Amino acid sequence: MTAAPAGQPRIPPRIVRPGAFAPAFALAARLSLALLLATAAAAQAAEQGARNPLRTFTPRSLALVQDATRVSETVRRLVDRLAASDLVVLVEVTDERFEYAGRTNFVTCAGGFRYVRIRVSGVMKPWDQIAVLGHELQHAVEVADAPEVAGDPTLAQLMTRIGRATRKLNYETDAAIAVTRQVEAEVRGR
Ligand SMILES: [Zn+2]
Numbered sequence: 001m002t003a004a005p006a007g008q009p010r011i012p013p014r015i016v017r018p019g020a021f022a023p024a025f026a027l028a029a030r031l032s033l034a035l036l037l038a039t040a041a042a043a044q045a046a047e048q049g050a051r052n053p054l055r056t057f058t059p060r061s062l063a064l065v066q067d068a069t070r071v072s073e074t075v076r077r078l079v080d081r082l083a084a085s086d087l088v089v090l091v092e093v094t095d096e097r098f099e100y101a102g103r104t105n106f107v108t109c110a111g112g113f114r115y116v117r118i119r120v121s122g123v124m125k126p127w128d129q130i131a132v133l134g135h136e137l138q139h140a141v142e143v144a145d146a147p148e149v150a151g152d153p154t155l156a157q158l159m160t161r162i163g164r165a166t167r168k169l170n171y172e173t174d175a176a177i178a179v180t181r182q183v184e185a186e187v188r189g190r
Contacts, residue, residue, distance in 0.1 A: 050080070050083040050084075051083050052083065053079065053082035053083045053085065053087055053088060053089055054079065054082070054089050054091055055088060055089065055090050055091065056090075056091050056092075057090075057092070058092070058093070060093045060122065061091050061092050061093045064091070064093050064120065064126075064129055064130070064133060065091055065133070067126065067130060068130040068133050068134065068183075071130065071186060071187055071190055072130060072134060072183045072186045072187065073186060074134055074179060074182045074183050074186060075130070075133065075134050075137060075183060078134065078137040078138060078140070078141055078179070079137065081141050081144065082137070082140055082141060082144055085141075085144035085145075086112065086113050086114055086144070086147075087113070087114050087115075087116060087140055087143060087144045088113045088114070088115045088116075089115075089116055089117075089118060089137070089140050090107070090115065090116070090117045090118065091118050091120070091133065092117065092118065092119050092120070093119075093120050093121075093122045093129065094119050094120070094121065094122055095121075095122045095123060096119075098119065098121070100121070100170075101120070101121050101124060101128070101132045102118065102119065102120045102121065102132035102133070102135060102136045103118070103119045103136070104116055104117070104118050104119075104136045104139040104140060104143075105117050105119075106143065106149065106150075106151060106152060106155045109150050109151075114143070114149070114150070116140050116143055118133065118136040118137070118139075118140065120132050120133050120136065127184075127187045130183060130187055131180050131183045131184045131187065132180070134179045134180065134182070134183035135176045135177070135179050135180040135183070136176075137179075138173070138175055138176040138179040139173070139176055142158065142159075142162060142173060142175070142176075143155065143158070146158045156169075156171070159171035159173070162175075163176075
């Protein structure tokens with residue numbers, strides 16, 4: 001389950017031909033904007049004395065985080081709890097086919113921080129993606145509250161203690177299921 005930490009996005013080289021701006025140029029510009037926005041959010045959080053615990057590397061992932069924190073009090077509360085922890089949470093919306101609506105994996109410990117990665121399936125409707133993000137952020141908080149988790153074996157021990165195995169190498173907690181319902185209600189109530 002251990003994956004390499006997500007690095008910076010590979011920004012395509014600028015290819016400028018006479019009379020034709022390559023699409024790569026537009027993509028690079030969008031990615032630069034996303035990184036700029038992420039930096040602005042981090043700067044704002046720093047100004048308020050809080051660390052920004054979430055990292056996004058695509059405009060789409062950033063948009064999900066921004067939408068979710070705007071519409072959901074529960075998501076904001078979870079992000080605040082993560083900000084006070086040693087967790088860095090990489091959030092990724094992906095069309096890559098995987099078995100779940102969302103997934104949280106432990107990535108690594110480095111520089112005094114623990115890194116987890118949340119993947120949210122991009123094939124769902126935006127509101128469903130927000131509920132799934134909330135659910136996975138609750139799992140991140142569960143890891144944040146368990147300083148002994150430093151890899152897959154200790155993560156499995158934690159999940160066996162606070163949750164239950166649903167199938168091989170897959171766990172669920174009642175708290176995360178409750179967060180899904182809460183966020184769904186917040187989204188519907190708008
Ligand atoms: Zn879950």
